[in-house]
Every structure is written in structure tokens, then in C-alpha cells.
Amino acid sequence: MRSNRSSKQSSLDELSRTVLTSKAITITQPRLSLLAILLKEKRPLTVEQISRLSKGKIALSSLYRIIKDLKDSGIISEFQTPENTKVIELTEHQDDHHHHIFCRECGTITDFEIGATLERDLETEIRRVERQYSVSVTSHSLELQSLCLNCATGKAQL
Ligand SMILES: [Zn+2]
Ligand SMILES: [Zn+2]
Numbered sequence: 001m002r003s004n005r006s007s008k009q010s011s012l013d014e015l016s017r018t019v020l021t022s023k024a025i026t027i028t029q030p031r032l033s034l035l036a037i038l039l040k041e042k043r044p045l046t047v048e049q050i051s052r053l054s055k056g057k058i059a060l061s062s063l064y065r066i067i068k069d070l071k072d073s074g075i076i077s078e079f080q081t082p083e084n085t086k087v088i089e090l091t092e093h094q095d096d097h098h099h100h101i102f103c104r105e106c107g108t109i110t111d112f113e114i115g116a117t118l119e120r121d122l123e124t125e126i127r128r129v130e131r132q133y134s135v136s137v138t139s140h141s142l143e144l145q146s147l148c149l150n151c152a153t154g155k156a157q158l
Pocket of ligand 2: 110
């Protein structure tokens with residue numbers, strides 16, 4: 001059991017190193033820890049969630065700087081929850097455009113994509129809105145508020 005867990009951890013570490021090397025940015029322990037958390041969880045995380053999941057490995061005071069560094073190198077991207085909380089996600093292995101589902105109880109965030117037809121219709125509608133309101137729309141986001149399965153069934157989370 002124990003060796004299993006540590007070998008899983010070391011492959012996350014390897015993967016994190018590969019990501020940093022591919023972007024030619026310096027490998028530091030806090031950067032590796034942050035990437036390992038994002039790779040392991042496979043979902044967008046708030047700064048608070050990252051801090052909790054790092055179990056003391058990343059000081060909250062340095063977390064914002066690490067996030068900024070990785071964001072500047074294009075490894076991670078950032079968006080806001082409906083409550084304007086900052087959320088971090090990996091840019092890698094991700095289609096450029098997707099949307100988010102938020103659990104209103106525990107704050108878990110899930111990525112999802114809508115069908116190509118709907119996405120296209122939405123773009124057409126946005127062009128119409130641009131003409132009607134004389135604006136230039138730069139992006140759109142679609143947010144779904146939900147209760148995740150764990151919260152709906154009353155199971156503890158995070
Ligand atoms: Zn939930
Ligand atoms: Zn996302």
C-alpha cells in the first residue's frame with residue numbers, strides 16, 4: 001500500500017518536472033508541489049483549496065507569487081468563481097475553450113464542454129448582440145451552479 005502511494009507521488013513529481021522543463025522555467029520545490037496538486041486533482045482549484053491540499057508544503061505567502069510565475073509562463077490559467085474567488089487550472093492538455101460547473105455547497109469546480117452546434121449558435125447570437133449594442137465581445141463564459149454528487153448525498157468533501 002505504502003510503496004504504491006509513494007510511486008504514484010513520484011510519477012506526479014516526474015510529470016511536474018517535465019511540464020516545467022518544457023516551458024524552460026526553473027524547477028523549484030514549491031512549483032513542483034503546486035503542479036503535482038493540479039495534476040493529481042484534475043480539476044480547477046481555488047488558492048485556498050491548493051493551500052489546504054499542499055499540507056504545509058507551500059506557504060500561503062509564496063503561493064500567489066508561484067501562481068503568477070506559472071501563469072506568466074502559460075502553464076496555468078486563472079478565472080473567477082461566481083463569488084469572485086480566484087481559481088487556478090492547468091492550461092496543458094486542455095482545449096482552449098470550455099466552461100465550468102460550480103458546486104454551491106463545497107465549491108468543487110468541474111470543466112465541461114458544450115456541443116459544437118450550441119457553441120456555434122452562441123457565437124452567432126454574440127455577433128448579433130455586438131451589432132445591437134455596438135460592443136466588441138472578447139470572450140464568453142457559461143457557468144452552471146450545481147450540487148455535486150457528494151453534497152447531494154450528504155458526503156463530506158475536501
Ligand atoms: Zn459539492
Ligand atoms: Zn476549466
